Amino acid sequence: MITHPIPHRTGRLPLRGLPGISGDRLAHALGARLDDGYHYFRNVVAGGQPAIEAVLVGPGGAWTLTRANVAGQFRKRNGHWYRWNRSTESWVPWDAAPVHQARLAGHRLELYLERAALGTTVHASLLVGPGAQIDWEADQQPGVHVYGALDALAARVARDEELTPAQVDRIVALLDPRQPLPRLATSETSG
Numbered sequence: 001m002i003t004h005p006i007p008h009r010t011g012r013l014p015l016r017g018l019p020g021i022s023g024d025r026l027a028h029a030l031g032a033r034l035d036d037g038y039h040y041f042r043n044v045v046a047g048g049q050p051a052i053e054a055v056l057v058g059p060g061g062a063w064t065l066t067r068a069n070v071a072g073q074f075r076k077r078n079g080h081w082y083r084w085n086r087s088t089e090s091w092v093p094w095d096a097a098p099v100h101q102a103r104l105a106g107h108r109l110e111l112y113l114e115r116a117a118l119g120t121t122v123h124a125s126l127l128v129g130p131g132a133q134i135d136w137e138a139d140q141q142p143g144v145h146v147y148g149a150l151d152a153l154a155a156r157v158a159r160d161e162e163l164t165p166a167q168v169d170r171i172v173a174l175l176d177p178r179q180p181l182p183r184l185a186t187s188e189t190s191g
Contacts, residue, residue, distance in 0.1 A: 001031040001038045001058075004176045026054060026065065026127070026150075033154035034058065037165075039172050046112035046175075052105045057171050061162035062113065063123045064105040065153075068098035070128060076136035096142075099134070102126035103144045116174050120163065125153065 003024070027040050038058030043051045054065040073084035074094055083094035106124025113120055125145045128134060134146045147153040163171070 001027075001034040001040055001056075002036055003027045003031065003040045004042075004172075024054075026067070029150045030056065030154060033151065034158060037168070038157070039168070039175075041175050044109070044175055046108050047115065049108045049112075052109055055109060055175060056157060057163070057168055057175070058157070059161045059163055059165075059168065060157040060159065061123055062109065062120055062171060063125055063157060064102070064109050065125050065127060066098070066102035066105050067127045068102070068132070070098060070134075071131035072133075074132070074134045076140040076142055079140070098126060098128075099142050099144055099146075103142060106144070113171065113174070118167070118170055118174060120167065120171070127153070 024042055027042070030038075030040060034056075038056060038060070041055040041057075043053070044055045045051050052064050053067060056063040056065060072086075074096070075082050075084075075091065076096070081094045081096035081099070082091035084090075085092045103124050106122045110120075110122040113122065123145055124143065125147060126134070127150075128146060128148050130148055132148065136142060145153075145156070147156075
């Protein structure tokens with residue numbers, strides 16, 4: 001997987017000696033599971049909107065990745081989100097902000113690609129830790145994929161081929177303007 005550097009708005013260089021600060025554990029983990037046909041971007045600003053935490057683009061499609069620090073059981077039913085309260089052993093209302101943020105990140109990237117005439121489906125994903133379980137009833141799909149294990153995410157990303165190499169190159173050039181544009185076919189003139 002190719003990791004694109006993060007633009008530094010402050011003009012400072014990253015701290016290479018401190019992996020906890022400058023490194024991206026998600027990028028390292030996915031990089032070990034995906035080949036160089038995939039491109040990873042962090043803090044993508046798409047069309048002046050709030051930054052998207054991470055974007056993954058490759059033959060398996062375009063994916064937004066949002067991490068959530070939640071623990072416990074969460075469920076969507078009857079159009080509402082609930083959290084399991086162990087002390088009362090009952091479901092209580094839950095503000096599903098992490099789910100909404102992940103869904104909106106995917107929507108923002110999809111609109112950005114559409115405006116650039118690169119219309120493709122964007123898969124919004126929410127990454128949760130091992131202490132969280134988020135699910136929903138069959139008719140209550142929230143429009144976001146939820147993954148607790150990076151192996152499952154990498155397997156799903158690599159499962160289908162949704163984008164051609166040319167489409168991947170165009171999306172990468174849009175998301176990282178420092179990349180050279182792919183060569184365009186030249187027209188032959190007869191003369």
